[in-house]
Amino acid sequence: MAESLVAPTGSSGGRRGSGYLVAPHRVLTAAHVVEGAAGIRVRFEADRPGERVVPADVVWKHHGIDIAVLAVGGAGTDVTACAYGRLGEHDAVVLCTAVGFPRFKLRRHSDGSSFRDAEHIHARCAALSNRREGTLDPAVDSPPGKDPDAERDSWEGMSGAAVFSRGHLIGVVSRHHLSDGPGRIAAGRADRWAEALSPDELASLTEAVKGELRPHLLPDVLPAPPRGILHESYRAQLGDFAPEELRDRRCEIGSLVEFCGGREPYLWVQGAPWAGKTALAAWFALHPPRGVIPVWFFVTARYAGQADSAAYTEAVVDQLAAIAGREPVSRDSSPARNGELTLLLRLAAERVHEDGGTLVLIVDGLDEDRSLRPGGTGRSIASLLPERLPPGVRVLVTSRPGPGVPADVRGGHPLRGCPVLRLAANAAALHTEHEARFELRQALSGTSAQRDLVGLFTAARGPLKPEDLRELTHEPAFELRRLLDSGFGRILRPTGSGSPEPLGEGSLSPEREYGHVFSHETILAIAQQEFGPDLAPYVERLRAWAAGYARQGWPANTPAYLLRPYGRLAADLRGPRDTALAVSLVTDPRRHARLRTDTDNDAVCLAEIAAVHEAVRSLGTDDLVALTALAVAGDLVARRNEDLHLAVPAVYGRLGRVGLAVGLARSVFHPLNRGLALAKLAHVLGEAGDRRAVGLAEEAVRLAEGERTGRDADAAAGSWWHAKGVQAAALARTGRRAEAVSLLAELSRAEGEEAVGFVRAVSLAAVAVGDAGSMSGLLRAAEDAVDGTALAPHHRAQLLSMLAQVWADCGCPDERDRLHDTLLALVRQSPHDLRLPPIAAEAVRATRHASRARGRAGRSRPGGVGRPRLARRGRRRARRGVRAPRRTPHGGGPPARLDHGARRHREGLARTELRVGCDLTDPRRGMGARRPGRGGLGRARTFVEQQHGGPLPAR
Numbered sequence: 001m002a003e004s005l006v007a008p009t010g011s012s013g014g015r016r017g018s019g020y021l022v023a024p025h026r027v028l029t030a031a032h033v034v035e036g037a038a039g040i041r042v043r044f045e046a047d048r049p050g051e052r053v054v055p056a057d058v059v060w061k062h063h064g065i066d067i068a069v070l071a072v073g074g075a076g077t078d079v080t081a082c083a084y085g086r087l088g089e090h091d092a093v094v095l096c097t098a099v100g101f102p103r104f105k106l107r108r109h110s111d112g113s114s115f116r117d118a119e120h121i122h123a124r125c126a127a128l129s130n131r132r133e134g135t136l137d138p139a140v141d142s143p144p145g146k147d148p149d150a151e152r153d154s155w156e157g158m159s160g161a162a163v164f165s166r167g168h169l170i171g172v173v174s175r176h177h178l179s180d181g182p183g184r185i186a187a188g189r190a191d192r193w194a195e196a197l198s199p200d201e202l203a204s205l206t207e208a209v210k211g212e213l214r215p216h217l218l219p220d221v222l223p224a225p226p227r228g229i230l231h232e233s234y235r236a237q238l239g240d241f242a243p244e245e246l247r248d249r250r251c252e253i254g255s256l257v258e259f260c261g262g263r264e265p266y267l268w269v270q271g272a273p274w275a276g277k278t279a280l281a282a283w284f285a286l287h288p289p290r291g292v293i294p295v296w297f298f299v300t301a302r303y304a305g306q307a308d309s310a311a312y313t314e315a316v317v318d319q320l321a322a323i324a325g326r327e328p329v330s331r332d333s334s335p336a337r338n339g340e341l342t343l344l345l346r347l348a349a350e351r352v353h354e355d356g357g358t359l360v361l362i363v364d365g366l367d368e369d370r371s372l373r374p375g376g377t378g379r380s381i382a383s384l385l386p387e388r389l390p391p392g393v394r395v396l397v398t399s400r401p402g403p404g405v406p407a408d409v410r411g412g413h414p415l416r417g418c419p420v421l422r423l424a425a426n427a428a429a430l431h432t433e434h435e436a437r438f439e440l441r442q443a444l445s446g447t448s449a450q451r452d453l454v455g456l457f458t459a460a461r462g463p464l465k466p467e468d469l470r471e472l473t474h475e476p477a478f479e480l481r482r483l484l485d486s487g488f489g490r491i492l493r494p495t496g497s498g499s500p501e502p503l504g505e506g507s508l509s510p511e512r513e514y515g516h517v518f519s520h521e522t523i524l525a526i527a528q529q530e531f532g533p534d535l536a537p538y539v540e541r542l543r544a545w546a547a548g549y550a551r552q553g554w555p556a557n558t559p560a561y562l563l564r565p566y567g568r569l570a571a572d573l574r575g576p577r578d579t580a581l582a583v584s585l586v587t588d589p590r591r592h593a594r595l596r597t598d599t600d601n602d603a604v605c606l607a608e609i610a611a612v613h614e615a616v617r618s619l620g621t622d623d624l625v626a627l628t629a630l631a632v633a634g635d636l637v638a639r640r641n642e643d644l645h646l647a648v649p650a651v652y653g654r655l656g657r658v659g660l661a662v663g664l665a666r667s668v669f670h671p672l673n674r675g676l677a678l679a680k681l682a683h684v685l686g687e688a689g690d691r692r693a694v695g696l697a698e699e700a701v702r703l704a705e706g707e708r709t710g711r712d713a714d715a716a717a718g719s720w721w722h723a724k725g726v727q728a729a730a731l732a733r734t735g736r737r738a739e740a741v742s743l744l745a746e747l748s749r750a751e752g753e754e755a756v757g758f759v760r761a762v763s764l765a766a767v768a769v770g771d772a773g774s775m776s777g778l779l780r781a782a783e784d785a786v787d788g789t790a791l792a793p794h795h796r797a798q799l800l801s802m803l804a805q806v807w808a809d810c811g812c813p814d815e816r817d818r819l820h821d822t823l824l825a826l827v828r829q830s831p832h833d834l835r836l837p838p839i840a841a842e843a844v845r846a847t848r849h850a851s852r853a854r855g856r857a858g859r860s861r862p863g864g865v866g867r868p869r870l871a872r873r874g875r876r877r878a879r880r881g882v883r884a885p886r887r888t889p890h891g892g893g894p895p896a897r898l899d900h901g902a903r904r905h906r907e908g909l910a911r912t913e914l915r916v917g918c919d920l921t922d923p924r925r926g927m928g929a930r931r932p933g934r935g936g937l938g939r940a941r942t943f944v945e946q947q948h949g950g951p952l953p954a955r
Contacts, residue, residue, distance in 0.1 A: 002018070002019040002020060002021055002027050002029075002042045002043065002044055003016060003017075003018065003019075003042070003043045003044075003046055003101050003116070004016065004017040004018065004019050004027075004033055004034070004040065004041075004042055004056075004070075004160060005040070005041040005042070005043060005053075006037045006039075006040055007037065007038050008036050008037060008038060015033070015157075016116065016157045017029055017030060017033030017034075017101075017157060017159050017160040018033075018099070018100035018157065018158055018159065018160040018161035018173070019033075019042065019070070019160045019161070019162075020082075020099075020160075020161070020162035020169070021044075021072075021077060021079055022081065022082045022162070022169065022209050022210075022211065023079070023081040023082070023209050023210035023211065024077065024078045024079060024080075024081070024210070025071055025072055025073060025078065026059075026069055026070070026071065026072070026209055026210070027042055027056065027072055028067070028068075028069055028070075028160075028162060028169075028172060028209060029067075029068050029069075029070060029159075029160030029172070030066050030067065030068065030159040030160040030172055030173065030174050030188075031062060031063050031065075031066045031067055031068040032063075032066055032159065032174075033068070033160045034058055034061070034068050034070070037058075039055070040055070040056040040057070040058070040070060041053050041054065041055055041056065042054055042055075042056045042070060042072050044076065044077075046115070047115060050076075052075070052076065054072050054073055054074040054077070055072075055073075056070040056071060057070065057071045058070060058071075059071045059208055060204060060208040062196075062197065062201065062205070064196045064197075065188055065193045065196050065197065066174045066175075066188055067172060067188065067193065067205070069205070069208040069209060081209070081210035081211050082162075082168075082211065083167065083168050083169065083211065083219075084168060084169050084170070084190050084211050084213060084218055085165065085166070085168025085169065085170050085218050085219050085220070085221045086170065086189075086190065086191030086215060086218040086219070086221070087125060087127050087136065087165070087170055087191065087221055087222065088127065088220040088222050088290070089127060089128060089131070090128075090222055090289070090290040092126075092127050092222050092289050092290035092291040093124050093125065093126050093127070093260075093261045093291055093358070094125050094127065094165050094166075094221060094222055094291055094356035094357075095122065095123070095124060095125075095165060095353070095356035096122075096123050096124070096125045096136070096138055096165040096170065096356070097120065097121065097122055097123070097163070097164050097165070098120075098121050098123070098138065098158075098162060098163045098173060098187070099118055099119070099120045099121075099161060099162075100118070100119055100121075100157065100158040100159075100160070100173060101116045101117075101118060101119070101158070102116075102119050102144070102154060102155045102156065102157045102158040103116070103147060103153065103154055103155070103156040103157050104119075104144040104145070104147065104154040104155070105117040105118065105119050116157060121138065121140050122141075123139055123140045124138070124139050124261070125137060125138050125139075125165065125170075126139075126261070127222065127290075130186060133186070134188070134189055134192040134195070135171070135174065135186040135187055135188055135189060136163060136170065136171045136186065136187040136188075136189055137184055137186065138163060138184065138185055138187060139183055139184045140183050140184075141183075143181065143182035143183030143184075144182055145182070146182070153176055153178070154182065155176040155182075155185055158176075158185065159173055159174060159175070160172060160173060161173040161187075163187045165221040165356055166221045166356055168218075168219060168221050169190060169211075170189065170190050170191070170221060171187035171188055171190055172188050172190075173185055173186070173187045174186055174187060174188045190213065190218070191215045191218055192215075193213060194214060194215050195215075202214075221356070222290045222291060222356075242279065242282035242283045242285075243279050243282075243283065246279065246280070246283040248426045249276070249280055249283075249426070252280055252421070252423065253280075253283075253284065255421055256280075256284050256396065257289050257292075259394060259396070260289065260292050260358050260360055260394055261358070264418065264419055265389045265393070265394060265395060265414050265418070266394075266395045266396075266397070266414045266415055266419075267394070267395075267396050267397075267419055267420075267421060268397050268398070268399070268415070268419070268420045268421070269281070269396065269397070269398040269399075269421045269423055270398070270399060270400065270401050270420055270421070270422060270423065271398075271400070271401075271422065271423030271424065271425065272400060272401070272425065273400060273520075273521075273522045274425055274520065274522060275423045275424060275425040276423065276425060276426060277364065277365075277398040277399070277423055278364050278365065278398070280398075280423065281296070281298075281362050281364040281396065281398050282296075282298070282364070284362070284396075285362050288360070291356060291357045291358060292357065292358050292360055293323060293352050293357050293358070293359050293360070294360050294361075294362055295316060295319045295320060295323070295348075295359065295360070295361050295362070296361075296363070296364070297311075297312045297315045297316055297362070297364070298364045299312070299363070299364060299365035299368045299381065300365060300521060307368055307369060308369065308370050308371040308381075309369070309371040309379050309380060309381045309383075310611075310614075312363070312381045312384065313341055313384065316341060316361070317340060317341055317344055320341070320344035320345055320347075320348040321344055321348075322692065323351060323359070324344055324347035324348040324350075324351055324691075324695070326347065326692060326694065326695025326696075326698070338384065341384070345361075345386065345390065345393070346390045349389075349390035349391065349392055349393045350390070351691075352392060353390075353391055353392040357392070358392050358393075358394060359393045359394070360393075360394045360395070361385075361393065361394070361395045361396070362396045362397075363381060363385070363395070363396070363397045363398070364397075364398045365398065365399060366381060366398070366399040366406075367399040367400045367402070367403060368399075369381045369382070369406070372406060379408060380406040382405060382406045382408075382409050382413075382415060383406060383408045383410075385397070385413075385415060387412065387413050387414065395414075397415070398423075437523075437526070439488055439491045440454070440491050440526060440527065443488050443491065444527075444530055449475050449479065449480075449483065450483065450488055452472075452473050452475075452538075453469065453473070453480075453483065453488075454491075454527055455527075455531060455534075455535060455537075455538040456469065456472055456473070456538055456541070456542070457492070457516070457517065457518055457527075458518075458524065458527040458528055458531060458535060458538065459535055459538035459539045459542055460542060460561065460569075461524070461565075462515075462561055462565040462566070462569065463495045463515030463516060463517050463561065464515050464516060464561055465515040465516075465559070465560075465561070466480050466484065467559070468515070468559050468561055471545065471559075472542070472545055484516065489516075491518060491519055491523050492516040492517065492518060492519055493516065493517060493518070493519040494515070494516055495515055495516065495517055515561070542566075543581065545562070546562050546566060546585070549562055550585075550588060550590075550591070553590045554590050554591045554593070554594040555594075556594075556597075558594055563591075563594065563595055563598060567585065567586060567604070567608040567611075568608070568611060570582040570585050570608075570612065572615070576623075579616060579619070579623060579626055580626075582612045582615070582616075583612060583616070583626045583629055583630060586605075586608045586609050586611075586612045586630070586633070587609070587629050587630065587632075587633035589636070592605045592637055599660075599663075602638070602640075602663075602667045603663040603666070603667065605637045606634060606637060606638065606667075609630055609633055609634045609637070612630060613627065613630045613631075613634075616630070638667070638669050639669050640669075644664065644667065644668055646668070646673055646676050646677040647677075647680055648664060648677075649661040649662070649664040649665035649677050649678075649680065649681045650677075650680040650681045650683070650684045652664065653681045653684045653685055654684050658685065658690070658692065661681050662681065662696070664677070665678045665681050665696075666678075671703045671706060671707055672703065672704065672707045672710075672712060672715065672716055672719060674703055675699070675700040675701075675703030675704045675707075675719055676700070676719055676722075678697070678699055678700040678703070678723075679700040679719070679722055679723045679726045681693075681696055682694075682697040682700060682723075682726050682727070683729070683730075683764075685730070686726065686729050686733045686734070686768070687733065689733050689734060690734075691734045693726075693730035693733075693734070694727060694730045694731055694734060694736075696730075697723055697724075697726045697727035697730050698727060700719075700723035700726070700727075701720060701724060701727060704716050704717075704720035704723055705720060707719075708720060717754065717757060718756075718757055720757070721754070721756075721757025721758060721760060721761045722761065722764075724743070724744070724757075724761045725744075725760060725761030725762070725763070725764030725765055727743065728740040728741075728743045728744050728761065728764065728765035728768070729764045729765050729768035730768075731743065732765060732768035732769045733768050737769050737771070737774060738774075740765050740768070740769060741765075741769065741774050741775065741778065743765075744758075744765055745777070745778060747761075755785035755786065755788070756789070756791070756795070756799065758781075758785055759782045759785055759786060759799050759802070759803065760802070762775075762778045762779060762781070762782040762806075763782070763802050763803065763806045765778070766778065766779060766806045766809070766810055767806060767809050767810075769810075770809065770810060770811075771810065772807070772810040772811055772812045772815075775810060779803065779806065779807065779810075779815075782803055783803060783819075786800065786803070793826060793829075793830045793833050793835075793836060794833060794835040794836055794839060796826065797823055797826055797835075797836050797839040797840065798839055800819050800822055800823045801819075801823060801839055801840075801842065801843040803819055804816045804819035804820055804823065804843055805843070807819065820843060820844075823839075823840055823843060824840060827840050
């Protein structure tokens with residue numbers, strides 16, 4: 001940022017403006033700031049130790065777009081050109097920032113002199129505001145007060161400040177419309193400049209600021225839609241609730257958009273049954289405005305286990321973790337799980353807020369929450385909604401007008417006093433309701449097949465496929481198809497997934513599962529009321545159906561319903577018989593095998609065992625037999641993953657099956673091995689830029705940390721450092737380089753065996769950062785750690801070779817050559833260590849590949865590329881590095897025979913140094929015009945062969 005000090009022509013006074021150093025020796029400001037200037041000075045770092053004031057000249061100016069470019073000199077003005085962006089014309093709101101020197105920041109020193117301090121505004125820009133004027137409309141939350149001088153404006157001096165959003169310059173502050181109020185200013189849009197300029201003017205401005213200004217090439221700073229960061233199966237489930245077309249709800253959608261950009265933290269949509277609350281919420285979640293990231297949960301009794309706070313926590317944690325770039329820590333129901341929910345909400349909100357977006361939590365159907373009913377999870381969903389929301393978070397809930405706020409919600413909770421949007425049923429919703437109610441009455445008074453279907457869907461509370469219905473009713477398939485396709489089918493709706501659980505965490509593929517459920521919660525409620533105790537035979541029919549497949553050992557053709565969600569339905573316990581059946585179901589080892597075959601991991605088994613375990617405990621009967629059986633089954637399932645190869649999850653991650661990979665990694669029994677598997681997976685995901693890699697690496701660090709005091713303390717320490725390196729690399733590859741560097745900088749005082757882990761962690765991170773300027777301090781610290789640690793020569797050589805390659809990857813070949821020199825010196829210092837020459841040769845081989853690429857680029861230029869210093873050093877050392885044995889002090893000649901080990905070492909050393917010369921000068925390997933065996937290199941080979949009494953053996 002820069003402060004412009006302008007001396008107008010013919011005036012004793014002066015004026016101030018703002019600006020920004022956008023390119024080497026170029027400051028961007030508003031044209032009216034420098035209008036009529038007799039002299040211009042630009043001040044940087046005002047009243048700070050580095051303050052400097054430099055003269056400036058106008059090199060480009062245009063009053064139509066109110067932009068001027070100033071030329072400045074002096075130290076610190078040779079900067080990298082900034083990037084420009086555009087604000088697309090969408091129904092969205094983004095965050096923007098600007099720094100300037102407005103009049104309301106006028107301050108006084110202790111000696112009575114005045115100065116203006118900087119104002120760093122954080123504002124929201126509505127993309128469609130001021131479209132005709134072509135300006136941005138930044139709105140601040142804390143506007144300045146009126147200036148004491150009625151003739152002056154509080155924002156005076158802010159003109160010329162650059163407006164940034166998501167790292168791109170999108171405008172320059174130009175004016176303040178008093179009619180807009182004190183909290184809003186106007187800024188000329190960078191994407192509109194080209195419209196007012198001729199091609200020559202645009203070209204000259206582009207040259208002046210060293211940046212791309214053509215509108216169609218400017219990146220849009222609006223946050224991308226959340227398609228790629230949410231679990232696919234949650235979107236598939238959402239499609240079951242959202243209509244294909246939302247009719248007559250334009251006004252309500254507008255109210256929801258306004259709520260997302262407003263200051264109210266909560267909004268409660270209330271309406272009678274069949275008013276269309278779920279359809280509205282699902283439509284809004286599927287089609288959010290740009291910049292709005294939705295997270296949702298639909299309370300529904302139509303799915304077993306989807307109508308309580310445990311299901312809410314699991315679903316929301318999954319989605320928040322995906323946005324925050326982490327993975328959920330556990331699947332257990334515990335107070336810590338609620339703490340994880342709060343933590344992930346804050347982390348996800350921070351991530352969305354950084355991108356200028358708004359995170360909206362949508363909870364549909366609060367009135368259908370079964371948590372407080374007998375057998376429920378004990379806390380209502382409403383009580384888990386946060387009282388104090390992180391910045392940029394809004395909560396949208398829907399329900400019927402009654403029964404109101406649950407009793408366990410605290411008195412000061414925002415839900416008790418938030419605005420309410422009343423939703424009246426439109427014509428389309430009422431028509432659907434009347435049809436469904438009529439068809440339900442017709443079915444209950446119709447044929448026995450129709451009554452059986454209604455009874456089975458009521459008892460199942462989950463999707464049943466036509467083939468399932470054929471086994472349960474013994475009706476012909478054609479008759480079932482006729483019923484489902486007739487008017488009776490209007491009380492049902494198809495669902496694309498057998499379970500609303502996230503893909504890869506143990507659910508079944510939505511492409512494989514296709515069934516029907518009731519079209520509305522009201523249909524289910526009416527059917528349950530109509531059947532009453534007569535529903536018991538249908539429940540028994542489902543149990544007998546499951547028992548038949550259990551007797552067969554759960555074969556491959558087991559219906560998907562009996563795997564999920566029947567396992568969750570079994571946890572809805574009401575007595576000892578239910579408990580015995582549920583425990584028998586979820587502890588059946590053959591069923592465990594079937595679930596593992598269908599889901600590729602044990603996450604489903606463990607989740608079911610945990611759910612039934614919690615249900616048994618909630619009954620308060622202390623059934624030790626059941627609890628013991630569940631504990632043993634859970635332990636056996638976990639232990640059968642002891643032989644899982646730790647690289648398997650990473651392979652699945654590389655294939656794109658991240659959910660499956662995470663489930664497999666978390667199924668590894670031993671915590672240390674589990675951490676290794678997670679670290680390998682995090683490394684693969686980090687290379688792909690997947691933000692979840694950071695959370696997985698953090699989990700691996702925690703697992704290794706917990707084992708550092710155990711029996712495998714040394715292995716745990718190595719795993720801990722490896723996980724730290726993977727975590728830093730993942731941070732760097734997901735755009736958080738500063739955090740990656742600081743993470744390892746805090747650990748740079750490692751000593752002893754810890755130093756080896758530190759070196760490896762730094763190497764992993766440095767390659768990901770790829771910037772020698774940022775990593776030079778850590779790389780130097782890694783070298784110091786190698787020098788200060790008592791290591792075997794071959795271990796030292798391996799670490800030096802690794803660091804040399806890292807320096808090369810960071811674009812510092814001179815540093816690589818320096819470490820290669822140290823490596824060759826180490827080879828000469830240990831003449832009897834035969835492990836050193838191969839390490840040096842491997843280091844040279846890596847150099848050869850890099851040199852080959854440079855050689856291809858150099859052949860297009862006359863004379864090629866000059867030989868690196870390393871090539872010259874290699875040739876010189878090849879001539880003198882393997883000398884003939886010195887004569888004895890008595891003048892005797894060399895001994896008749898050399899020690900065999902020393903001879904082998906000299907051969908290896910000679911080959912190593914010859915490779916340095918050959919690989920960097922062989923034209924076939926891309927470097928020069930000289931060939932091995934000619935000139936100086938040929939003489940070097942001849943000299944070496946003479947020392948060994950003959951030609952070197954061919955490789």
